Amino acid sequence: MPFTIAIDGPAASGKGTIARALAQHFGFAHLDTGLLYRAVGAKGGDPVAAARGLAPGDLARDDLRSAAAGQAASRVAAIPEVRAALVDFQRRFAGGEPGAVLDGRDIGTVICPEARLKLYVTASDQIRARRRALELGADEAEMLRELRERDARDAARDVAPMRPAEDALLLDTSEMTIDEAVARAIDAARRAGA
Numbered sequence: 001m002p003f004t005i006a007i008d009g010p011a012a013s014g015k016g017t018i019a020r021a022l023a024q025h026f027g028f029a030h031l032d033t034g035l036l037y038r039a040v041g042a043k044g045g046d047p048v049a050a051a052r053g054l055a056p057g058d059l060a061r062d063d064l065r066s067a068a069a070g071q072a073a074s075r076v077a078a079i080p081e082v083r084a085a086l087v088d089f090q091r092r093f094a095g096g097e098p099g100a101v102l103d104g105r106d107i108g109t110v111i112c113p114e115a116r117l118k119l120y121v122t123a124s125d126q127i128r129a130r131r132r133a134l135e136l137g138a139d140e141a142e143m144l145r146e147l148r149e150r151d152a153r154d155a156a157r158d159v160a161p162m163r164p165a166e167d168a169l170l171l172d173t174s175e176m177t178i179d180e181a182v183a184r185a186i187d188a189a190r191r192a193g194a
């Protein structure tokens, strides 16, 4: 049985940083599922057709990390047929040996409800906005508005809303360095049997 780790949480909470570090530490594969939605949003046209026809090249675009791409992702991510088109790929990825780490919004609740470890990573709105502003070289107040708008949409949608799984371990990284947050996650994965 592959060891699957599900990591969810709001925008710029540190999910991807922790997921990459866990994958590297345990020799697991990592899938940033947000990139799938960003690629669908960036393709333009009919989002359902874009999701059904998503190809590896679509994920290699260099404009997917922008705030605009995040907003577009969050809009297409509320469409049930878009989400449905991406489920099989994510589940196949999660089933790879010896293990996989997936980060997103619905990994612990919908994509991998049987994951061996579920983390829900958070940080205060202000701290997330500061980190994302630093990362993108953008304005902090603008980032704060953008993150809040996206989080509200992601949490309120009918299909696969952003929320912690009942058995998720909550990790608030507001007061943690990256090294501290990663150490906590590695510790949790070890205790879960990784």
Ligand SMILES: Nc1ncnc2c1ncn2[C@@H]1O[C@H](COP(=O)(O)OP(=O)(O)O)[C@@H](O)[C@H]1O
Pocket: 009, 010, 011, 012, 013, 014, 015, 016, 017, 018, 131, 132, 134, 135, 173, 176, 177, 178, 179, 181
């Ligand atoms: N604990 C932390 N302390 C300081 N900066 C962090 C921490 N965790 C992540 N970061 C930084 O914050 C930004 C967002 O982190 P990221 O892992 O991309 O978040 P997410 O995947 O949740 O959007 C990145 O620039 C990352 O380097």
Ligand SMILES: Nc1ccn([C@@H]2O[C@H](COP(=O)(O)OP(=O)(O)O)[C@@H](O)[C@H]2O)c(=O)n1
Pocket: 010, 011, 012, 013, 033, 034, 035, 037, 038, 070, 073, 074, 075, 077, 103, 104, 105, 106, 107, 150, 151, 154
């Ligand atoms: N599993 C996922 C991953 C992302 N998403 C959507 O995709 C958007 C971008 O996700 P992301 O993880 O790349 O965003 P950040 O947390 O990196 O800012 C989110 O705001 C969600 O709307 C989703 O609905 N489900």
